[in-house]
Every structure is written in structure tokens, then in C-alpha cells.
Amino acid sequence: MKKIGLVGGIGPASTVDYYIGLINKCRIESGDTVYPEIVIDSVNMVEATDYLLNGDNKKSTELMLRSINNLKAAGAEIAAITANTEHTVWDEMEDFFEIPVISIVEVGVNETLRLGYKRVLILGTVFTLNSGIYEKCFAANGITPITPCDDDKERIGKLIYPNLENGIVVPKDKAEMLEIINKYVEYDNADAILLGCTELPLMIKEDDVKIPLLDTTQIHIGAIYNAAKK
Secondary structure, eight states: OOOEEEEEOSSHHHHHHHHHHHHHHHHHHHTSOOOOOEEEEEOOHHHHHHHHHTTOHHHHHHHHHHHHHHHHHTTOSEEEESOSGGGGGHHHHGGGOSSOEEOHHHHHHHHHHHHTOOEEEEEOOHHHHHHTHHHHHHHHTTOEEEOOOHHHHHHHHHHHTTTGGGTOOOHHHHHHHHHHHHHHHHHHOOSEEEEOSTTHHHHOOGGGSSSOEEEHHHHHHHHHHHHHHO
């Protein structure tokens, strides 16, 4: 099995989910005989967020590439970035990868296609929603993307930062997030909800909503595992 590298720290809570998720996936699939080799390069979340706030894609790209190169130097044979938001600079990074890097956007869209959903509500940080990374891929594949209005994007962003990004679920924040979700599910006839932020699964669970969730964290973990075992 290939050694896995994770760009972590963005945020810390979801990095833990990736680590535990990959270990559990390997144990279940192998009958408890394989524990994967995993190396994590944890970047400064504040630094990463500041680059995005300032629209400095160059610095954001350099930070991600430096982290991936650190993983390669530590022996990683494949890698993944444990956040949707940093995939907003994927096009700037992709040509410079020295080891295979599994895209959360690509595998999230592929899973949506596999399951046959046609109208998908996209949730995520303001950076992710404004970038259109999921919208473009969905539209290109015949899936209607449903995105919150600008005011709701800002509301969602404030519900993610800083508490949820640090693994803290505040009950009133969850209630507000569900209010936003239910509005779009009801009026836009969404048939699935894409959790396009790796912290959102900490807050929103299957039992909280009436339609299926596409948990990009778990989809990504499954894709990383499949790539590592080849």
C-alpha cells in the first residue's frame, strides 16, 4: 500500500477526521491486518486563510505546493489536501505536483454523478462558493448547481469561521445553518446537499435534513484509500 500524505491544519478538526477515517477504512477492508502509513504536514490555518482573504492566490498556491513537497520528502507516494477551500487554487497548482494529488472536487463530482443526483445544493466557505469550483464541474456534467445568495454565503461563512473550523459546534449556529439549508431545499427542489467544507459534517448530519448528504470528507477519504491500495 502506498504511503499517504495529508496537507492538514485547514482545519485541525477535519485533519483528525481524515487520519482516523483512513485508518478505520484500511482496518475494515483488510480485516484489521493493515494500518496505513500516513504523514501529515500541518500548515498554519491563519496564514492560509489570510492569503485567501487578501486574494493572494500566488501565496496560497506556494503554501500548498510547499506542503505537498514536504510530504514527498517524508516519503509520501500520494497526497491530498484536507480542505475544499484550498482547492480554489487547484488550477494554479496542478502542473507543479511531483506526486499524485487526489482532488476533493473531482471525486465529489464523480460521486454525485454515480448516485444520479440532478439538483444539488452546494454549501461551503465564502471562498469556495465564490470560486465556482463545484458549480462549473456540475454544470459541465448536466447537474444543476444550487448556490446560496450572496447574503447567505456570508452567513454560512460566519457559521464556519471561527468556531466550526476549530471543531466547535455551537447549537444556535447549527440551527441557523439548517434554516438556510431548508430554505433552498424547499424553494429550489434540491435532491441532494453537497457539504463542500470538510468541517460541515461535524455540524450537519443525515438525520438533520430531508434529502441525502454528499459528505466530501468521507468521499475524499474513500478515494484516497482506493488510490493508496493500487
